[in-house]
Amino acid sequence: MPLPAVDIEVKRLPHGEGLPLPGYATEGAAGMDVVSAEDVTIDSMARHAVATGLALAIPAGYEVQVRPRSGLALKHGITLPNTPGTIDSDYRGELKVILINLGAAPFEIRRGDRIAQLVVAPVQTGRMVEVDVLDETARGAGGFGSTGFRMEGATS
Ligand SMILES: O=c1ccn([C@H]2C[C@H](O)[C@@H](COP(=O)(O)OP(=O)(O)OP(=O)(O)O)O2)c(=O)[nH]1
Ligand SMILES: [Mg+2]
Numbered sequence: 001m002p003l004p005a006v007d008i009e010v011k012r013l014p015h016g017e018g019l020p021l022p023g024y025a026t027e028g029a030a031g032m033d034v035v036s037a038e039d040v041t042i043d044s045m046a047r048h049a050v051a052t053g054l055a056l057a058i059p060a061g062y063e064v065q066v067r068p069r070s071g072l073a074l075k076h077g078i079t080l081p082n083t084p085g086t087i088d089s090d091y092r093g094e095l096k097v098i099l100i101n102l103g104a105a106p107f108e109i110r111r112g113d114r115i116a117q118l119v120v121a122p123v124q125t126g127r128m129v130e131v132d133v134l135d136e137t138a139r140g141a142g143g144f145g146s147t148g149f150r151m152e153g154a155t156s
Contacts, residue, residue: 002028006059006062006120007059008056008057008058008059008062008064008120009056009057010022010054010055010056010057011054011055011056011057012053012054013037013053013054013055013094014053015037015038015051015053016037016052016053016054017053019035019037019053019111019112020035020112021054022034022035022054022118029117030117030119031067031117031118031119032117032118032119032120033069033114033116033117034052034054034066034095034097034114034115034116034117034118035052035111035112035113035114035115036050036051036052036097036109036110036111036112036113036115037050037051037052037053037054037111038050038051038109038111039108039109039110039111040108040109041106041107041108041109042078042099042100042101042106042107042109043101043106044101044103044104044105044106045100045101045102046100046101047081047098047099047100047101048098048099049096049097049098050096050097050098050099050109050115051094051096052094052095052096052097053094054094054095055092055093055094055095056087056091056092056095057089057092058087058088058089058091058120059089060089061089061122061123062089062120062121062122062123063086063087063088063089063120063121063123064087064095064118064119064120064121065084065085065086065087065118065119065120065121066080066082066083066084066085066086066087066095066097066116066117066118067080067083067084067085067116067117067118067119068080068083068116068117069114069115069116069117072115076101076103076105076107077101077102077103077104077107078099078100078101078102078103078107078115079099079100079102080097080098080099080100080116081098081100082098084119085097085098087118089123097115097116099115099116
């Protein structure tokens with residue numbers, strides 16, 4: 001059973017009139033597909049902040065993450081350079097989807113095309129507590145590949 005849905009207020013901007021609101025394609029989908037409010041062609045290796053014609057009021061304590069659609073990524077090299085894009089609960093401007101075309105061919109987007117998906121997530125805030133000494137761990141300062149690449153015992 002999914003958790004109860006969180007209500008997210010959505011306001012249509014003039015250029016968002018007539019478009020479907022973001023929605024889940026299936027019952028178990030994690031992300032709501034969001035559509036483009038504009039016709040635009042993104043050249044190979046170019047990027048564009050695609051208008052959605054929507055502005056949101058996300059309840060405090062939540063965020064919306066903007067994620068790529070894997071079909072567009074695999075077939076056309078269309079992804080988000082900032083994935084997951086972060087929509088703050090206090091942002092009231094237009095939701096935009098920053099797309100980058102990593103494919104070789106220009107990619108044509110038509111108004112109404114599904115371009116990305118929106119995942120609603122709770123936000124755990126933190127607080128920085130300054131100290132002089134940190135506790136010791138097995139990893140220590142090792143990072144950036146310090147534990148190697150293959151699992152011990154892997155045959156291929
Ligand atoms: O893919 C995205 C990412 C962000 N935003 C909007 C909503 C978000 O709340 C705001 C700021 O985003 P972020 O904090 O990632 O950008 P920034 O470069 O840090 O800008 P700012 O200084 O406005 O926080 O921009 C979008 O519409 N789409
Ligand atoms: Mg910011």
